[in-house]
Amino acid sequence: MEFIPGFHLFLGQNAQGKTNLLEAVYLLSTLRSFRGAGHAQMVRQGQEGFFAGGTVVEQGNHEVKFYWSSRKKSLGLDGRPVRKLSEYFGLIQAVVFCTEDLQLIKGAASVRRRFLDLLLAQTQPGYLALLQRFARAVRARNALLKQPRPDAPSLEGFTREMLASGGQVMQCRRDLMPQLAPLAVDAYQRIAPDAEALRLEYQPSVKADFEVELAQSRQRERVLRSTLVGPHRDELRLLLNDRSAAQYGSEGQKRTLAIALKMAQAEYLTRRRGAPPILLIDDVMGELDARRRGGFLPLLEQARHARGQVFMTCTEENWPRELSRDLIRWEVKTGTVKPGAANPAR
């Protein structure tokens, strides 16, 4: 399929393949599903693997091919295998809005860390490699701690590596906050004017000195046999009127907040690159009331003006009629996509 710049609307009844299509675009962007599905789950039942491919038309064309099966994985860029993920990341920038976003508020701290990490990986060339280094060091360290008598020099080596890479990870996350937080606060204001005040707070697991605090945790580490201090335990606190949104927020507030975080992500990417990311909007618009939809529209307008791309799914019942103009409609039915009716009855 070929998608010109603009606003693409995928209409279809439930279980026809709309999300599937958005997932393919997101997969090429981040090599992951946004539904929280593992790679094995994305393989069509009865098949061995999956393939997703595309041509990115921006400054010069780039050809991307991603194949995955339990036995063989390959990612190709312009006919050559990609050896380092960090070299691929950032080529296709996408932000997804979907019902799973609610986990950003309700879910474990790891969901919020992943949100920060993805944004940093999308915008800072070295971040992904750094994060991978840190994760490897923690894993190796934890494996050692599980042994009855960990080899001291090895433990020391991985500890050094973890302190070095972990310190940088924390610094990157800390530096991101003053740029990201105001964007999220603004977005929240736009969707819910006159509502409670939003505050984002980076709460690192390390309070002052990583090395000292790690040393202080040694006793507990020995009992629990894993690394207890470090950026793998960081939290991004979300507060509405100074109270935890997860604990005190209403369902509507949580949903609004989740969208605001994603809008901030899109806005941040736009500023960093000077061009908007691909917006993938799955089932979200139809669920919003008119006021919240109103807060969302400027982002879509901005994407339109910058000749960006928006991919949005809706069922035939719930698609927002005020978006009628300039839409490119597609009809999704039993796994096939075809151009939709040009002028459907309003």
Ligand SMILES: Nc1ncnc2c1ncn2[C@@H]1O[C@H](COP(=O)(O)OP(=O)(O)OP(=O)(O)O)[C@@H](O)[C@H]1O
């Ligand atoms: N691994 C798989 N292999 C085969 N079919 C699958 C697989 N995973 C999901 N499906 C099916 O694919 C179909 C399309 O799913 P998809 O989520 O894209 O639908 P949708 O059009 O977004 O529907 P909705 O409006 O309900 O969100 C569903 O019937 C789903 O059960």
Ligand SMILES: [Mg+2]
């Ligand atoms: Mg769907």
